[in-house]
Amino acid sequence: MAEFSLQFSSTPLADTSAFRLLELPPELCKIVEEGLNSPAGPSLVIKGNPDEDAVLCTADKTYTIRSVVLSNSVLVATPDSSTKSQGDADAVVIRDQLKEILELAPSLPRLRRLDALLKDAEYNEGHEDEDGRMSEDEDSAPVLTYAEARETLQASDIELDRGLRDRRVLILGGYLRRLAPSYLTTILELLLTNLVSLSLSHEAASVAELCSALDGHDVSRDVCRQVMAWFGEVADGKWKVNVAAAVKEVGLGILRAYKDDPIAQSELLAKWCSTVGDTFESTVSLDLLAGNYLVQTDTLKDPPVTALAYFPSSQLPVDPAARFTDLFLTRPRWKADEIVPFLADIVVDSKERDKLLLKYTRTITNTEGIWYTARAKYNG
Amino acid sequence: MIIPIHASNVGASTSQHTFPPQLAQFGSEEVILIELQGSLEAEGDKQGQTVGKLRIDDATKKSTLRIGHHLLEGKLVNLPKPLAVLHRRPSDTAADGDTSMNDADEPDSKRPHAGWDVVVIVRRKMVFSKRPMPMMDRVATMVSMESKMGEGGK
Structure with a gap:
């Protein structure tokens, strides 16, 4: 039976609120652990202006920091740093009493x-x-x-x-x-x-x-x-x-002029091919421009013409709710493969994207497949 | 604003003071986390005061904490996710000390060079989750017995 004496800190001023508990996701835990075993630690910084929510940045990732309040309290206890021993019992010193831990969640960089x-x-x-x-x-x-x-x-x-x-x-x-x-x-x-x-x-x-x-x-x-x-x-x-990448940028350059006045798909491709030249013609593909155009079918012409209009996802709002509002103002309903490119830059992975789709859209299935429509018709 | 978090073995664990193995098994050699229901409150100056006795049974690995006449039973709990224990770097302006109201989300603007050290990564904690049991010493028992008897006599 070992016995220890639990004590309050003898330097409470310096210790109170000098400790924090940070929950580490597995990949970050590995980084920190390696750092603790070497003289050169990893680059970890907390970034943010006083009016922003703080984020934690590693060399290549960004995490949002969330404070989780505990109903219990956690005592951070360390060995007694003073050499004087109290009787035969070893002292355990309570350095700080915490009511919260910090949670990390992967996040997109806020640029x-x-x-x-x-x-x-x-x-x-x-x-x-x-x-x-x-x-x-x-x-x-x-x-x-x-x-x-x-x-x-x-x-x-x-x-x-x-x-x-x-x-x-x-x-x-x-x-x-x-x-x-x-x-x-x-x-x-x-x-x-x-x-x-x-x-x-x-x-x-x-x-x-x-x-x-x-x-x-x-x-x-x-x-x-x-x-x-x-x-x-x-x-x-x-x-x-x-x-x-280079061919895509050239394609964007051509498409950019057709924001309100759509260009026929064949015309765009022809222009694009001639601009990049014979050597790179084979790389030209509409997939490169995903998330930057809307497809419209001009049914007045015969045969119907597929036209493309410049619609960059980079100019849509970042906030998911606002983005979906914008998307559904542009079009009342979307096919899955149409809407996905316009969400790619606000989600970390496809799981998060599906979560957003569940939250902000309603699905309708008809003979043409699955359509996404706005969940709330009246915003406000 | 950028606040660095240092995680290297330079300067972080300079103290040679470590917990004996009986305690270290509840956390790490440098730090253990003790979770209590509610919080520890003390009146008056608590600087360096003794809170209670922490006992660890080597055989059953059970821990008990005795505070005054109350006995708490603790157990070892593995954390779902490892926790990094961060310690604020002492800065030149540490004398004002009163930053307890600061959220971690709102780093103190008065201390532009404040940084944090990762002291250690902890994967376990000692949890005292039950209600305290009243505990009576022999002397205390005697006293209470006497007073009871006294009451009974009236």
């Missing part, structure tokens, strides 16, 4: 604020020559540095970098600047045509050669290099093109 922050920092044609004196130009003065973005946005470093790439944000002189979509399409078209005209392999194209070729079209080398990195891998001065 939506980036759009607002970068609204005035667009980089467009004609900006090429002002690299050196950008800060003097007040109208288009870049507002956000990379370091600031890292500080304010609730996303892990890898997710932030990916988010910046997906949003086509350039880092010029430490400042973040969004590349204008039309200009991006121009650059990409130039890159693809130059690949062919310089007869470079798209598996390993010389970066230097392409840069100097585009220099002739007034595209800054820095911009050119970053664009190449977005659409492939740059290593040892060679560019391995991610053909699908």
Whole structure:
């Protein structure tokens, strides 16, 4: 029978509320455990402004932190740090009394604020020559540095970098600047045509050669290099093109003009193919543009024409309820394979997506298959 | 705002003080978690005061906690998910100390450099879930017997 003396802390001021219990999901537990056994710990940070819910970021993942209140209280007890022993009993010191634990749930990086922050920092044609004196130009003065973005946005470093790439944000002189979509399409078209005209392999194209070729079209080398990195891998001065990504971006560039006035599917594909050139024609596929267009059938024409309208999911609200409202305002009912691409960017996995569909939609099955309609007709 | 959480063996477990194995089996060598129904309340200055006696039966692995005349029976419970015990890094402004109202969701803005250390990962806890049983020492028994007898005599 071992006996210990349970004591209150002798330094209550320093100890009270100095402890927290954080529930670890298995994958995070592994990371932390490895960290505890090595001198270099993993990068774990809590991020958030005082008015936001805090998130925990590892190197590549984001978790939301939720405080769960316990009806019981948990005492955090440690061995007695003072060497004096009380009689023969070992002392167990209560350092803190807790009423809550922190739960973690995987979350998507919260990068939506980036759009607002970068609204005035667009980089467009004609900006090429002002690299050196950008800060003097007040109208288009870049507002956000990379370091600031890292500080304010609730996303892990890898997710932030990916988010910046997906949003086509350039880092010029430490400042973040969004590349204008039309200009991006121009650059990409130039890159693809130059690949062919310089007869470079798209598996390993010389970066230097392409840069100097585009220099002739007034595209800054820095911009050119970053664009190449977005659409492939740059290593040892060679560019391995991610053909699908590049072709998709060109397709988006074409589609973007048809927001209110849909374009016939065949016409779009023809335009797209001719823009990317013979070499990459085989990659062209409507699947690449999933989540960016709506299909409409123009029945007035004979035979009926399938037309596509630009409808990017990236411009829909992030909040699930608002997104579903928007989607059902656009269309009263959706087929499963039609609606799925428009939910992909707000859910972590398909399980969560199905949960959202259950919560916000009603399913109707008829001869044409399953349709999703709005659950609540009257919002408010 | 960024608040770092440090999880490395540098600086985290500098104390050589560890629990003996009888206690460590209820959590870890550095920290054990004791769960109580309700909470411990004490009047007056409780700094360094003794709360009670914690006994562990080596054979049955049962723990008991005796606080005053109350005896609690505890058991070992495995946590469904491991818990990391975080400890706030002492900072220069630690003297003001009164941050108990802060939620973890609202990190204290007055301490921009506050960080947290992962002390240890705990997978078990000691739970005292039952009501306390009244317990009488021999002396206490005598006294109460006497008083009872006294009452009976009236």
